[in-house]
Amino acid sequence: MTNADTKPVLKVENITKYFGALRASHNISLDLRPGEIHALIGPNGAGKSTLIKQIAGGLTPDEGRIEFLDDDITSLDTIARARMGLGRTFQISSLALDYSVLQNAVLGALGAKRKSYGFFRSAMKDQELLNIAHQALKRVGLDERANIRTSELSHGERRQLEVAVALTLSPKAFLMDEPMAGLGAGGSARLTTFLDELRHEAPILLIEHDMDAVFKLADRISVLVYGEVIATGSADEIRSNEDVRKAYLGEETDE
Numbered sequence: 548m549t550n551a552d553t554k555p556v557l558k559v560e561n562i563t564k565y566f567g568a569l570r571a572s573h574n575i576s577l578d579l580r581p582g583e584i585h586a587l588i589g590p591n592g593a594g595k596s597t598l599i600k601q602i603a604g605g606l607t608p609d610e611g612r613i614e615f616l617d618d619d620i621t622s623l624d625t626i627a628r629a630r631m632g633l634g635r636t637f638q639i640s641s642l643a644l645d646y647s648v649l650q651n652a653v654l655g656a657l658g659a660k661r662k663s664y665g666f667f668r669s670a671m672k673d674q675e676l677l678n679i680a681h682q683a684l685k686r687v688g689l690d691e692r693a694n695i696r697t698s699e700l701s702h703g704e705r706r707q708l709e710v711a712v713a714l715t716l717s718p719k720a721f722l723m724d725e726p727m728a729g730l731g732a733g734g735s736a737r738l739t740t741f742l743d744e745l746r747h748e749a750p751i752l753l754i755e756h757d758m759d760a761v762f763k764l765a766d767r768i769s770v771l772v773y774g775e776v777i778a779t780g781s782a783d784e785i786r787s788n789e790d791v792r793k794a795y796l797g798e799e800t801d802e
């Protein structure tokens with residue numbers, strides 16, 4: 548289902564971004580609506596991560612604007628956007644590997660609550676932060692691993708922990724950059740089920756190379772090629788779109 552009539556939570560309007568002479572984003576417009584998973588697909592180097600970084604605040608667009616919950620956030624930094632409720636999981640892990648699973652989750656909660664402690668061990672005694680952290684870990688199925696060093700987690704568990712850290716923010720929208728990467732079939736299936744539920748709490752803009760997951764989960768799919776959105780539509784519309792088949796899905800079947 549798509550809540551086609553509901554107001555978007557996030558609106559990207561005419562974003563253009565150059566790296567030197569390379570136009571990595573070309574006049575991109577898309578939105579994210581309540582309750583939906585909007586997937587962003589496209590060949591390697593199409594500009595998916597560059598777009599997500601501009602939405603998250605790590606890169607500034609040369610042209611265009613970004614609106615989140617009716618506010619123009621184009622000039623806000625990553626931290627301000629996160630505090631407004633824009634949650635993000637990264638392609639490259641941002642976890643502190645020497646810290647425990649629980650400590651990583653508490654770090655997330657600490658940022659969200661704008662609390663500061665001289666020593667991190669004091670934060671680890673803050674019951675409010677601990678509750679938020681445990682709750683987030685429970686939701687992704689990692690609570691029993693709370694006291695393990697993060698470096699000892701499997702790849703799949705680290706991905707789960709990244710989602711838990713994002714959850715400590717109580718996000719109003721999620722940006723997820725390849726959350727399934729490196730997961731086995733079992734891990735991928737579990738994350739698919741989880742994201743399927745999570746979308747009702749906060750919609751998800753999802754970059755994902757796992758086409759099975761994309762076509763199973765996405766209410767809408769946008770296809771990015773050479774920095775341009777060449778199509779947006781339902782899974783069926785995208786599957787049968789001739790331009791998309793030529794530009795992208797044809798390649799995918801050869802891999």
Ligand SMILES: Nc1ncnc2c1ncn2[C@@H]1O[C@H](COP(=O)(O)OP(=O)(O)OP(=O)(O)O)[C@@H](O)[C@H]1O
Pocket residue numbers: 566569571589590591592593594595596597598
């Ligand atoms: N900081 C940068 N400086 C210069 N060029 C960059 C920078 N970041 C990305 N690019 C280039 O911009 C283009 C888009 O890259 P981007 O990583 O956004 O693509 P992508 O669709 O996310 O690719 P992938 O699926 O491989 O992750 C590529 O040609 C890339 O080499």
